[in-house]
Amino acid sequence: MILNGINIGILLIIIGLYGMVAKKHIFKIIFGLIIISTGLVLFFVSLGYVDGGVAPIISGNNIYVDPLPHTLMLTTIVVEVCTTSLALVLALKIYEKYKTLNIEMLEDL
Amino acid sequence: MDIIFIVAVPFFLAFILSLMHVFKKIIFFENLLSILGLLIPFLVLISTFPTVSSGNTISYNIGGWSPFLGITLEIDSLTFFFSFISLALLILIMIYSLSRSSKYKVLYLLMAAGMQGVLLTRDLFNMYVFFEILSVSTYILVVSEEKRSYKASFKYLVLGSVASAFFLFGVGIVYETTGFLNIDIISSMNIPQLKITFLLFLVSLGIKSGIFPLHFWIPDAHSIAPPPVSALLSGLVLKIGIYSILRLFYTVFRTNFFEMNDVLMIVGAITVIFGAVLALAQKDLKRMMAYSSINQIGIIFLAFSFGTELGIIGALYMILAHAVAKACLFLCSGIVADLNILNLESKPSVSLPFFVGSISLIGLPFTCGFIGKYFVCLAAIETSNTLYAGIILFASIISAVYYLRVSYYLFRNSKDYKTPYLMQIPVYITSFACIILGVLPVLIMDIIELAAKTLGGII
Numbered sequence: 268m269i270l271n272g273i274n275i276g277i278l279l280i281i282i283g284l285y286g287m288v289a290k291k292h293i294f295k296i297i298f299g300l301i302i303i304s305t306g307l308v309l310f311f312v313s314l315g316y317v318d319g320g321v322a323p324i325i326s327g328n329n330i331y332v333d334p335l336p337h338t339l340m341l342t343t344i345v346v347e348v349c350t351t352s353l354a355l356v357l358a359l360k361i362y363e364k365y366k367t368l369n370i371e372m373l374e375d376l
Numbered sequence: 377m378d379i380i381f382i383v384a385v386p387f388f389l390a391f392i393l394s395l396m397h398v399f400k401k402i403i404f405f406e407n408l409l410s411i412l413g414l415l416i417p418f419l420v421l422i423s424t425f426p427t428v429s430s431g432n433t434i435s436y437n438i439g440g441w442s443p444f445l446g447i448t449l450e451i452d453s454l455t456f457f458f459s460f461i462s463l464a465l466l467i468l469i470m471i472y473s474l475s476r477s478s479k480y481k482v483l484y485l486l487m488a489a490g491m492q493g494v495l496l497t498r499d500l501f502n503m504y505v506f507f508e509i510l511s512v513s514t515y516i517l518v519v520s521e522e523k524r525s526y527k528a529s530f531k532y533l534v535l536g537s538v539a540s541a542f543f544l545f546g547v548g549i550v551y552e553t554t555g556f557l558n559i560d561i562i563s564s565m566n567i568p569q570l571k572i573t574f575l576l577f578l579v580s581l582g583i584k585s586g587i588f589p590l591h592f593w594i595p596d597a598h599s600i601a602p603p604p605v606s607a608l609l610s611g612l613v614l615k616i617g618i619y620s621i622l623r624l625f626y627t628v629f630r631t632n633f634f635e636m637n638d639v640l641m642i643v644g645a646i647t648v649i650f651g652a653v654l655a656l657a658q659k660d661l662k663r664m665m666a667y668s669s670i671n672q673i674g675i676i677f678l679a680f681s682f683g684t685e686l687g688i689i690g691a692l693y694m695i696l697a698h699a700v701a702k703a704c705l706f707l708c709s710g711i712v713a714d715l716n717i718l719n720l721e722s723k724p725s726v727s728l729p730f731f732v733g734s735i736s737l738i739g740l741p742f743t744c745g746f747i748g749k750y751f752v753c754l755a756a757i758e759t760s761n762t763l764y765a766g767i768i769l770f771a772s773i774i775s776a777v778y779y780l781r782v783s784y785y786l787f788r789n790s791k792d793y794k795t796p797y798l799m800q801i802p803v804y805i806t807s808f809a810c811i812i813l814g815v816l817p818v819l820i821m822d823i824i825e826l827a828a829k830t831l832g833g834i835i
Contacts, residue, residue, distance in 0.1 A: 280541070280545065284538070303537075304541065307548070336548075339501050349512055354530070357530045
């Protein structure tokens with residue numbers, strides 16, 4: 268199956284990278300960051316997926332999914348919230364100081 | 377005391393400091409806590425010295441979980457070396473910047489905790505988390521009153537986040553391939569499929585340590601940040617990236633590193649030349665020193681891509697020399713009034729430490745920079761890469777031109793104005809350390825040789 272979580276996650280990372288490189292608007296760059304982190308979270312969560320697995324609350328002889336990537340992603344989501352909020356604050360401050368959100372207009376100053 | 381305190385004390389005191397900021401402003405307690413938050417980890421680190429210097433390691437499992445399940449902190453000679461330099465410099469720079477706001481101190485302690493975390497942890501994902509703590513606090517520390525600092529901080533944030541994303545992506549692939557996150561366990565498994573992640577980690581840590589094609593955030597962030605923060609960024613934060621490269625490439629990807637040897641050498645050589653030439657062209661003092669950092673990072677990178685034990689010794693000595701000397705120079709630049717190189721004016725007492733720091737970075741004899749460059753050139757000749765030794769010497773001549781020019785203006789336009797004692801002491805201590813480590817390299821050579829053996833034994 269090509270459309271599994273891992274591939275879509277990697278695709279999202281590439282889309283996010285494209286957005287960060289190609290776009291000139293500060294908010295679009297921040298959206299690129301968010302898309303990259305979403306892709307990473309999807310990638311990791313899919314790593315733990317086991318076909319037919321159930322949540323790892325041990326009872327009987329079931330197949331369980333790998334819980335470790337999921338717990339790691341809780342931390343990553345917190346980290347991403349911090350980074351994104353800091354980026355948004357900086358964008359606000361840049362708008363206050365320069366009166367523009369286009370990064371090309373900032374270069375000559 | 378357990379080694380967990382090296383990471384936990386700065387975290388805890390940062391938390392207390394941030395609460396104190398809300399309730400009441402008692403400057404004395406603030407200063408006391410911020411110094412204690414770095415001094416206690418330093419003392420704990422010193423207490424591990426007898427064990428580490430005899431070649432053993434000290435490890436601590438967080439929560440009592442075994443290394444297979446939980447997170448392990450470990451101090452070996454390499455970690456001790458980096459941790460010692462970083463804590464000593466962190467204390468000195470904290471003394472220099474005691475007059476700054478309490479928000480600054482909170483972020484400073486958080487950054488110190490993140491830095492020690494990266495150095496101590498043996499868990500890949502934990503390393504990512506500590507890297508993020510370190511980076512997020514430095515993004516904020518770069519911001520000052522100046523208009524351009526917001527732009528510099530944003531640029532740094534975007535690149536730092538891309539670097540972290542690459543790192544995390546690499547961690548994901550390593551976990552998928554091996555099923556473990558513990559560096560020691562992964563390196564004992566010796567799986568060749570990990571090759572694919574090598575480049576992800578190289579790009580990520582290359583951004584963090586400023587290797588040639590990935591260096592472009594350095595001049596902005598380092599020159600616009602307040603002087604003590606520049607000293608930290610240039611002296612320590614870049615070195616943390618180098619530490620992770622050393623740690624990961626010599627353990628996790630040990631078979632792959634040397635297949636890339638030639639490429640890494642060329643990249644390092646370009647970094648050396650590029651940094652030196654662009655530093656020559658700068659008008660702004662701090663911008664010039666930022667480009668000089670790129671030059672020095674290039675030498676360090678070149679040194680350990682030779683892959684011999686002598687090369688690693690040279691690289692580690694260069695790391696020490698650059699951290700001390702560059703911290704000294706950036707701290708001096710906070711005392712100098714005008715940053716345009718042609719208008720420099722300072723107290724005569726600042727010119728001398730600046731001069732000592734610059735001759736150490738150039739690599740003149742009787743300074744620690746000389747010993748570092750000597751070992752690097754020796755390693756280059758030993759592995760019959762004489763060309764690279766020539767490149768390093770050529771870059772040293774260029775750096776002599778731009779540093780001695782600055783020293784000339786500093787000595788010529790000396791003017792008497794007041795500088796607080798607290799700001800002068802760290803400057804003198806760092807410049808004194810440049811000389812002492814150059815005259816008596818024996819003081820630190822044992823631990824460097826041990827660290828090089830730890831890495832070299834794996835080769």
